[in-house]
Amino acid sequence: MGRNRGAVATKASNILGISAYYHDSAAALLKDGELVAAAQEERFSRKKHDARFPGDAIRYCLAAEDLDLNELDRIVFYDKPLLRFERLLETYLSYAPRGFRSFVAAMPVWLKEKLYLKTVLKNELAELAGCDPKKLPPLLFTEHHQSHAASAFYFSPFERAAVLCLDGVGEWATTSTWLGNGSSLEPLWEIDFPHSLGLLYSACTYFAGFKVNSGEYKLMGLAPYGEPRYVDLILDRLLDLKGDGTFRLDMRYFNYCTGLTMTNARFDELFDGPPRKPESDLTQREMDIAASIQVVTEEVVLRLANTLHEETGETNLCLAGGVALNCVANGRVLREGPYENIWIQPAAGDAGGAAGAAAVVWHNYDEQPRRLNGDGSPFADRMQGSYLGPGYSHEEIRAELDAVGAKYSVLDDDALMTRTAQLLAEENVIGWFQGRMEFGPRALGGRSIIGDPRSAKMQSLMNLKIKYRESFRPFAPSVLGERVNDYFEQDTPSPYMLIVAPVREELRVALTDKQQQRFGIDRLNLKRSELPAITHVDYSARVQTVHEDTNPRYHALLRAFEQLTGCGVLVNTSFNVRGEPIVCTPTDAWRCFMRTEMDYLIVENFFLEKNLQRAWEDDTDWQNEFELD
Numbered sequence: 188m189g190r191n192r193g194a195v196a197t198k199a200s201n202i203l204g205i206s207a208y209y210h211d212s213a214a215a216l217l218k219d220g221e222l223v224a225a226a227q228e229e230r231f232s233r234k235k236h237d238a239r240f241p242g243d244a245i246r247y248c249l250a251a252e253d254l255d256l257n258e259l260d261r262i263v264f265y266d267k268p269l270l271r272f273e274r275l276l277e278t279y280l281s282y283a284p285r286g287f288r289s290f291v292a293a294m295p296v297w298l299k300e301k302l303y304l305k306t307v308l309k310n311e312l313a314e315l316a317g318c319d320p321k322k323l324p325p326l327l328f329t330e331h332h333q334s335h336a337a338s339a340f341y342f343s344p345f346e347r348a349a350v351l352c353l354d355g356v357g358e359w360a361t362t363s364t365w366l367g368n369g370s371s372l373e374p375l376w377e378i379d380f381p382h383s384l385g386l387l388y389s390a391c392t393y394f395a396g397f398k399v400n401s402g403e404y405k406l407m408g409l410a411p412y413g414e415p416r417y418v419d420l421i422l423d424r425l426l427d428l429k430g431d432g433t434f435r436l437d438m439r440y441f442n443y444c445t446g447l448t449m450t451n452a453r454f455d456e457l458f459d460g461p462p463r464k465p466e467s468d469l470t471q472r473e474m475d476i477a478a479s480i481q482v483v484t485e486e487v488v489l490r491l492a493n494t495l496h497e498e499t500g501e502t503n504l505c506l507a508g509g510v511a512l513n514c515v516a517n518g519r520v521l522r523e524g525p526y527e528n529i530w531i532q533p534a535a536g537d538a539g540g541a542a543g544a545a546a547v548v549w550h551n552y553d554e555q556p557r558r559l560n561g562d563g564s565p566f567a568d569r570m571q572g573s574y575l576g577p578g579y580s581h582e583e584i585r586a587e588l589d590a591v592g593a594k595y596s597v598l599d600d601d602a603l604m605t606r607t608a609q610l611l612a613e614e615n616v617i618g619w620f621q622g623r624m625e626f627g628p629r630a631l632g633g634r635s636i637i638g639d640p641r642s643a644k645m646q647s648l649m650n651l652k653i654k655y656r657e658s659f660r661p662f663a664p665s666v667l668g669e670r671v672n673d674y675f676e677q678d679t680p681s682p683y684m685l686i687v688a689p690v691r692e693e694l695r696v697a698l699t700d701k702q703q704q705r706f707g708i709d710r711l712n713l714k715r716s717e718l719p720a721i722t723h724v725d726y727s728a729r730v731q732t733v734h735e736d737t738n739p740r741y742h743a744l745l746r747a748f749e750q751l752t753g754c755g756v757l758v759n760t761s762f763n764v765r766g767e768p769i770v771c772t773p774t775d776a777w778r779c780f781m782r783t784e785m786d787y788l789i790v791e792n793f794f795l796e797k798n799l800q801r802a803w804e805d806d807t808d809w810q811n812e813f814e815l816d
């Protein structure tokens with residue numbers, strides 16, 4: 188409706204969801220119940236996991252539909268700050284006087300900003316709109332886990348589903364279960380702070396020397412190098428896990444209620460010494476901790492999923508919350524769990540809460556019915572492939588590339604696909620910038636760096652010369668959706684790269700006895716399969732299936748590569764360097780291209796060859812620009 192609405196409209200039709208002030212700020216716009224735009228603030232501010240007011244993300248969402256902020260029908264925030272404050276206050280009081288230090292550290296921020304968050308938000312919005320705060324559209328608040336659950340269910344392809352949300356903590360809940368049916372989403376039960384699977388995982392992330400809230404992926408990637416020798420210890424001492432998957436943590440080993448770190452000296456004692464210092468060498472201990480917490484996480488998620496199935500009888504499961512980004516656990520739920528179908532919100536973390544909050548308002552507050560995608564297929568969801576961010580026209584791209592002095596040629600689609608496929612087969616690393624930017628942490632062929640998965644040198648080349656990151660981290664495959672089962676032990680779509688599946692037996696390369704004896708990171712450079720760049724040490728891969736209807740251009744490239752080589756798979760990693768948010772604009776892409784040893788950059792039909800560009804002198808110390816994650 189927007190500018191043409193006139194006087195006829197009575198029902199809310201443009202709802203803006205916001206998540207902010209915790210981590211991963213984002214905005215999402217729901218137009219007549221359809222998610223039409225969504226983006227994380229970090230992509231615009233270029234500060235990873237930016238938690239500030241998402242002014243640029245909001246501006247983008249409004250511009251995408253040519254709206255002014257005051258034309259919105261409602262604005263909704265994904266969390267209830269007073270409940271969060273109540274949780275903090277009660278936690279501090281129940282641990283007093285031990286919690287005093289973190290109480291003092293946290294409270295000034297809370298008192299100044301978060302407790303008065305409604306006022307802060309209104310002022311920010313009013314400034315953005317250039318109006319008096321009193322004249323803004325109505326501002327509503329949903330609960331944190333309700334926003335997660337809504338992001339999982341309402342955008343899923345299912346008419347009915349059980350919904351499981353797992354994260355660190357929002358207000359009180361750390362685990363919540365729901366029953367979705369049509370436009371209703373009914374809470375079942377929850378597990379509350381401080382008992383949190385997400386925080387236990389984060390505690391291990393912290394202890395292994397990685398950053399909490401961003402290093403969880405690294406811990407998951409490290410797990411296959413380790414032996415799960417701490418599983419019994421974790422279950423005996425840290426986590427009291429019941430048969431139904433519910434759990435309690437023994438808080439004597441953790442410090443997050445009372446201090447400024449995740450773990451304490453008692454935790455150190457259990458795990459043979461103090462936490463690993465960030466950026467120091469990884470030892471077998473960290474790998475074993477990673478392997479152990481991964482096993483425990485999978486066990487908890489599987490048991491909870493089973494219990495929820497027994498209680499509801501539902502055959503579909505929706506997942507959201509930060510823990511739902513644990514794609515190894517998701518793969519096990521898919522293969523071993525009782526559900527026929529599972530669907531995971533691609534922006535499973537707090538960013539997705541912005542979309543969920545907007546959907547709560549539309550379906551629950553405005554009582555609008557839910558529409559499913561036409562064909563009733565279990566995979567026709569309502570996320571548009573998660574390509575919900577900014578896209579750029581031919582003219583806009585030309586203007587940006589001219590402004591930075593880039594040398595390019597313009598190829599038609601056929602020439603572009605053929606040439607790119609050829610260059611990939613010659614082991615070039617290519618920046619691939621097409622269509623709208625992805626919403627959520629994964630690059631899905633909109634803002635990706637791609638390469639040939641058959642190449643033996645591709646993994647270390649991409650890690651060390653392009654991404655400047657730890658060499659143990661695996662890369663993910665993009666595979667033609669129709670051929671996923673030719674390469675992986677999986678026959679269902681995984682369009683959001685949120686499910687890990689085994690590489691098919693016949694593609695694997697058996698290790699010699701001598702190789703078998705290698706431990707930990709020494710196993711890194713052994714060829715594991717015919718697709719070494721995407722096969723993890725345990726023969727697993729984090730699969731993205733590519734489909735013609737949601738990403739026709741990436742699909743066409745995969746087809747061209749397959750025609751040339753017989754291989755329907757590419758390596759796909761996000762278009763950024765370590766510590767940098769994924770690129771958003773053509774200029775961001777150009778900068779990343781020039782700073783790294785990427786060979787070619789393709790922006791829609793613009794074709795850029797590194798050798799033809801001027802020497803890069805703009806910034807030599809650029810690696811200091813991004814704080815390491």
Ligand SMILES: [Fe+2]
Binds near residue numbers: 335354357508536537
């Ligand atoms: Fe959350």
